Amino acid sequence: MDRRHKPSNILPPGEKLPAATVDIDEKRQTVSATLPNGDTVEVLLYGATVTSWKNGGGKTENVWVSEKAIWDGSKPVRGGIPIVFPNFGPPIKDHATSALPQHGFARNVRWEFLGSEKSESGTSSVKLDFGLYSSALPAKFREAWPLDFGLVYSVTLSEEGLRTIMTVRNEGSSAFEFQFLLHTYLRVNDISQTTINGLGSETYIDKVLNATKHEQTTPSLSITGEVDRAYIGVKQDTTSVLEGGSPRFDVIRDNLSDTVVWNPWIEKAKGMGDFAPQDGYKNMLCVEVGAIDGWQKLEGGDAWEGGQLIKSLL
Numbered sequence: 347m348d349r350r351h352k353p354s355n356i357l358p359p360g361e362k363l364p365a366a367t368v369d370i371d372e373k374r375q376t377v378s379a380t381l382p383n384g385d386t387v388e389v390l391l392y393g394a395t396v397t398s399w400k401n402g403g404g405k406t407e408n409v410w411v412s413e414k415a416i417w418d419g420s421k422p423v424r425g426g427i428p429i430v431f432p433n434f435g436p437p438i439k440d441h442a443t444s445a446l447p448q449h450g451f452a453r454n455v456r457w458e459f460l461g462s463e464k465s466e467s468g469t470s471s472v473k474l475d476f477g478l479y480s481s482a483l484p485a486k487f488r489e490a491w492p493l494d495f496g497l498v499y500s501v502t503l504s505e506e507g508l509r510t511i512m513t514v515r516n517e518g519s520s521a522f523e524f525q526f527l528l529h530t531y532l533r534v535n536d537i538s539q540t541t542i543n544g545l546g547s548e549t550y551i552d553k554v555l556n557a558t559k560h561e562q563t564t565p566s567l568s569i570t571g572e573v574d575r576a577y578i579g580v581k582q583d584t585t586s587v588l589e590g591g592s593p594r595f596d597v598i599r600d601n602l603s604d605t606v607v608w609n610p611w612i613e614k615a616k617g618m619g620d621f622a623p624q625d626g627y628k629n630m631l632c633v634e635v636g637a638i639d640g641w642q643k644l645e646g647g648d649a650w651e652g653g654q655l656i657k658s659l660l
């Protein structure tokens with residue numbers, strides 16, 4: 347049989363697509379997956395933090411992780427994709443989350459690996475599921491937020507990209523409120539050549555300018571200094587990151603309406619003990635999809651889902 351013209355997803359009878367592999371590293375406390383084409387993802391159980399995602403057959407790293415990131419769970423990982431839940435930013439007064447730390451507790455606790463699912467038809471993909479339940483929370487967080495919840499976080503690696511989806515379930519009988527965000531540190535070659543499309547004409551809260559409200563007047567955003575903006579109710583689902591004018595990433599929101607753009611730049615980077623190298627701000631850009639405008643209200647017994655698909659365009 348002449349196989350030269352065979353579409354990649356149609357196999358002769360009896361022939362199976364090579365499967366993805368999943369490895370659990372007890373020592374490093376990580377779960378990693380590798381596709382037959384060599385693309386990989388690694389998730390640290392602490393925080394269910396994606397700490398590496400490589401495409402191009404495993405050659406192109408897409409997330410930035412600080413050389414001084416703390417991996418033992420005593421501090422959230424500086425880099426990768428930390429999960430922000432159930433509050434974004436510093437806790438506010440007079441709210442059920444007011445005794446929680448900045449960005450909540452999900453990035454500070456060990457998650458359980460629930461298992462994996464591999465697709466062996468069509469193009470190959472692998473889904474890793476992680477769970478966090480109120481009953482397993484350390485006492486300090488359980489006391490600060492004594493609500494019954496279950497979180498399932500699915501990290502799916504495919505040839506299309508990396509999909510990270512959260513399901514929040516209210517296991518109690520009365521409603522609770524939460525915010526959620528994926529604090530993705532994208533790796534870029536040179537921040538001075540990096541631009542962001544998809545946020546033109548959108549309204550943002552500028553934390554660098556005393557949390558004042560502004561509208562982005564240009565279609566494209568360049569990063570030339572510290573940036574810490576929360577774009578609220580973004581119309582377009584895709585935020586694109588370009589390098590030297592060429593597409594580098596598409597970040598596609600799923601049931602999330604907000605996006606934070608963050609780069610600490612020189613002084614703020616120096617002020618973070620776990621940020622290294624000091625000029626690492628030149629190689630990272632946080633594009634953080636989330637639901638952070640006000641609160642998501644979830645009735646007892648109900649579930650909510652939201653997340654992102656990131657495509658690496660190299």
Ligand SMILES: O=P(O)(O)OC[C@H]1O[C@@H](O)[C@H](O)[C@@H](O)[C@@H]1O
Nearest residue numbers: 448449529553574575606608634
């Ligand atoms: O140092 P942390 O807690 O990881 O937060 C990093 C940044 O996270 C961003 O999401 C916030 O908008 C910034 O204000 C904050 O500085």
